[in-house]
Amino acid sequence: MSLFNIFNVSGSGMSAQSVRLNTTASNIANANSVSSSVGETYKARHPIFEAEMAKASHQQNSSHSVSVKGIVESDAPLLKEFSPNHPMADGDGFIYKPNVNVMEEMADMLSASQSYQMNVQVADAAKSMLQQTLRMGK
Amino acid sequence: MAINFENGLGIHQYSLGIRAQRAEVLSSNIANSDTPGYKARDIDFESAMNSARSHQKGLQMSQTTDKHFDLKALSEEHVQFRVPNQPDTGDGNTVDSQEEKSAFMQNSLEYQMSLGFLESKFSGMRKAIRGD
Numbered sequence: 001m002s003l004f005n006i007f008n009v010s011g012s013g014m015s016a017q018s019v020r021l022n023t024t025a026s027n028i029a030n031a032n033s034v035s036s037s038v039g040e041t042y043k044a045r046h047p048i049f050e051a052e053m054a055k056a057s058h059q060q061n062s063s064h065s066v067s068v069k070g071i072v073e074s075d076a077p078l079l080k081e082f083s084p085n086h087p088m089a090d091g092d093g094f095i096y097k098p099n100v101n102v103m104e105e106m107a108d109m110l111s112a113s114q115s116y117q118m119n120v121q122v123a124d125a126a127k128s129m130l131q132q133t134l135r136m137g138k
Numbered sequence: 139m140a141i142n143f144e145n146g147l148g149i150h151q152y153s154l155g156i157r158a159q160r161a162e163v164l165s166s167n168i169a170n171s172d173t174p175g176y177k178a179r180d181i182d183f184e185s186a187m188n189s190a191r192s193h194q195k196g197l198q199m200s201q202t203t204d205k206h207f208d209l210k211a212l213s214e215e216h217v218q219f220r221v222p223n224q225p226d227t228g229d230g231n232t233v234d235s236q237e238e239k240s241a242f243m244q245n246s247l248e249y250q251m252s253l254g255f256l257e258s259k260f261s262g263m264r265k266a267i268r269g270d
Contacts, residue, residue: 002162009162013169020172049173064166066173115172118239122165125246129161132253137260 003133005063006126010119012065017116019047019068024109031100036090042098044074044105074099146263150255152190156183157249163217164242167233174229178220178238186216 023045030042048069076099084093160181170176222232 002158005162006165009165009169016169017172049170063162064170064176066169111172115235118168118171118235121239122168122242125242126161126165129158129246129249132250136253136257 002063003126003130007123009063009065010123010126012067013119014116014123016047016049016066016068017112017119019071020112021109021116023047023071024105024112027098027100027105028102028109030098031102031105032097034086034088034095034097036088036095038078038096041078041096042100043078044076044098044100045071046074047071147256147259149187149191150252150259153187154249154252154256156181156186156190157245157252159186160245161242161249164238164245167220167238168235168242171231171233171235171238174231176231176233178222178233179217180220180241182216182218189216 027044033042035041048071050067050069078099079097081095081097082093083089083095086095089095160183163179163181167178167180220232223234223237
C-alpha cells in the first residue's frame with residue numbers, strides 16, 4: 001500500500017530538516033565563541049542531503065526518502081581580529097572568530113522549519129486519507 | 139446473476155490506486171525539496187488510467203514465464219519527470235514546493251472523492267443483496 005510509504009518518506013524529510021535545524025542552532029549558538037588559534041575555532045556546520053540519487057536517476061521508483069549523507073564544516077576563512085587586550089589573544093595579539101554568517105543561518109533556519117512543517121502536513125493528510133480508507137464500508 | 143466486483147465497482151477502484159500512488163510521488167517531491175540534484179516527478183494520470191481501464195476490460199496478459207514483464211513494473215512507467223518552471227535553480231533541484239503542496243492537497247481531495255464513489259458503490263451493492 002503506497003499510502004504507508006508516505007510516512008517513511010515524510011518522516012525521513014522531517015528528520016533531515018531537524019538535523020539541519022540542529023546544525024543551524026549550534027552555528028548560531030557558537031557564532032561568538034572566540035579562540036586563540038585556527039584549529040580550536042568553531043567552524044560553521046552544514047548537513048549534506050542526498051535523495052538516494054542513484055535510485056532517483058536510474059530506477060523509476062515512485063518514492064524517495066531523504067538521507068543525510070553527513071555534516072561538513074565550512075571552508076570559509078575564519079575572522080581574524082586584532083585585539084591585543086583580549087584575554088584569549090595569541091602572541092601576535094590576534095583572536096579568531098567562527099566563520100558563521102548569522103544572517104545566512106537565520107534564513108536557513110526559517111527554510112528548514114518551513115520544510116519541516118510541510119512534511120508534517122503531508123504526513124497528516126496521508127493519515128486522514130488512510131483513516132478514511134479504513135472506515136470504508138462501515 | 140452473481141455480483142461481479144470488477145464490474146460493480148467500476149473504474150473507481152483503479153483511480154483510487156493511482157491517486158494513492160500519486161500521493162506517494164508528490165510526498166517524495168515535498169520531502170526532497172531541499173535535496174540538491176533531485177528532480178521533481180509526477181504521475182501521468184490519463185495514461186495510468188487508460189492502462190487501468192484496459193486492464194479492467196480483460197486485456198491483461200497472463201504471465202506464463204518469469205521472463206515476462208511484471209505488470210507492476212510497467213505501471214511505474216507512468217511516473218515521469220516534471221518540466222521545471224525555472225531553468226536553473228543553482229543546485230539542480232527542480233521542486234517548486236508551493237506547487238507540489240497544492241498538487242498534493244488537490245490529489246488528496248480527489249482521493250477522498252474516489253473513496254466516496256467507491257463507498258456509494260458498496261452501499262448500492264449491499265442494498266441489492268439485502269433487497270430493501
